[in-house]
Amino acid sequence: MSEAEILFEVKDGLGLITLNRPKVLNSISHGMILEMERMIPGWERDPAVKAVVVRGAGDRAFCAGGDVAGLYREMRDNPAGTLRRDFFRDEYIINRRIYRYAKPWISLIDGIDMGGGVGLSVHGSHSVATEKFLFAMPETTIGLFPDVGGGYFLTRLPGALGTFLALTSHRLKAADALWAGIVQAYVPSARLDELQEALAASDLGGADANRTVDAVIARFAEDAGAPGLPAQMATIDRCFSAGGLPEIVANLESDGGEWAGKQLAALRKLSPLSMAITLEQLKRCANRSFEDTMTIEYRMSQACMKAGHDFFEGVRAVLIDKDQKPRFNPPTVAGVTDAMVAAHFEPVANDLTFD
Numbered sequence: 524m525s526e527a528e529i530l531f532e533v534k535d536g537l538g539l540i541t542l543n544r545p546k547v548l549n550s551i552s553h554g555m556i557l558e559m560e561r562m563i564p565g566w567e568r569d570p571a572v573k574a575v576v577v578r579g580a581g582d583r584a585f586c587a588g589g590d591v592a593g594l595y596r597e598m599r600d601n602p603a604g605t606l607r608r609d610f611f612r613d614e615y616i617i618n619r620r621i622y623r624y625a626k627p628w629i630s631l632i633d634g635i636d637m638g639g640g641v642g643l644s645v646h647g648s649h650s651v652a653t654e655k656f657l658f659a660m661p662e663t664t665i666g667l668f669p670d671v672g673g674g675y676f677l678t679r680l681p682g683a684l685g686t687f688l689a690l691t692s693h694r695l696k697a698a699d700a701l702w703a704g705i706v707q708a709y710v711p712s713a714r715l716d717e718l719q720e721a722l723a724a725s726d727l728g729g730a731d732a733n734r735t736v737d738a739v740i741a742r743f744a745e746d747a748g749a750p751g752l753p754a755q756m757a758t759i760d761r762c763f764s765a766g767g768l769p770e771i772v773a774n775l776e777s778d779g780g781e782w783a784g785k786q787l788a789a790l791r792k793l794s795p796l797s798m799a800i801t802l803e804q805l806k807r808c809a810n811r812s813f814e815d816t817m818t819i820e821y822r823m824s825q826a827c828m829k830a831g832h833d834f835f836e837g838v839r840a841v842l843i844d845k846d847q848k849p850r851f852n853p854p855t856v857a858g859v860t861d862a863m864v865a866a867h868f869e870p871v872a873n874d875l876t877f878d
């Protein structure tokens with residue numbers, strides 16, 4: 524029998540979740556999502572579980588994202604398949620459970636945390652990053668959009684930072700993620716086991732559980748070094764606060780600096796349609812509830828799963844053929860029409876709603 528893709532254990536008051544697909548950077552399969560749905564609600568009620576701790580197996584990743592290669596294969600081999608319908612729905616239901624979880628949800632992030640991995644960590648009460656931490660919402664690279672509640676947390680970051688991260692797929696290390704509030708502490712990788720033991724040994728019963736977790740983590744927290752973002756925020760705000768993608772590109776061009784030039788080069792490799800729908804997503808999700816955000820994102824996900832969408836071409840180029848040369852359609856920002864964008868926000872037959 525093959526090893527379980529996700530491990531669950533209750534030990535010393537902690538519910539431990541290990542994402543266990545290290546060969547694919549612990550990317551989340553539909554099976555893992557369904558297993559979480561089977562376990563997490565029970566743990567919320569179980570007095571033996573005082574807090575949940577999530578980690579990734581292996582030494583490279585917490586979680587690289589959703590298993591988009593699996594989605595690609597299904598769409599290629601079985602056009603009538605249901606994975607594309609159920610995967611996003613069940614994933615977003617878990618994201619919302621984590622956001623509303625009644626107990627501390629603590630992610631110990633010792634490596635790559637991108638896309639769907641961020642959806643398992645950022646909505647919890649505590650995220651801890653190590654020297655190996657690497658964050659991104661990289662979906663515009665593969666013709667998707669920053670989902671799993673990206674519309675919620677990205678719109679709550681300082682200034683235009685969320686828009687910048689969402690459009691460019693830009694990566695952050697621990698010091699910048701800490702500055703942005705994406706994680707709450709920096710702890711060296713070598714001390715994570717000890718931190719977990721200290722959490723298990725602490726009194727997490729009662730209403731102050733989150734404060735207790737804060738205090739335990741603080742005992743292990745170290746200086747992550749100086750963040751680079753503060754020096755870039757003026758430019759980020761000036762260039763990425765514009766209402767439209769052509770304006771953002773024009774702002775970067777007229778900036779003329781080295782940093783702006785790098786961002787322009789990055790944007791040119793990404794899906795123009797993805798960037799346009801992402802900008803609209805952030806506009807529509809700003810100041811909305813978590814649940815409203817997930818309803819919007821579910822509609823978007825289903826539009827991205829239609830045949831011929833940039834999603835297939837992006838996954839093909841990045842994860843299947845690995846030529847890194849996607850031929851997106853339309854190929855330029857100027858080619859994206861309002862109607863193309865609007866089609867991603869129409870209600871779907873099985874809209875995702877919460878009661």
Ligand code: QUE
Binds near residue numbers: 550588667
């Ligand atoms: C954008 C993404 C993902 C990505 C690359 C992107 C993503 C994802 C993976 C990934 C990486 C390694 C694996 C794997 C998947 O890459 O969501 O199975 O082994 O899961 O540019 O959104």
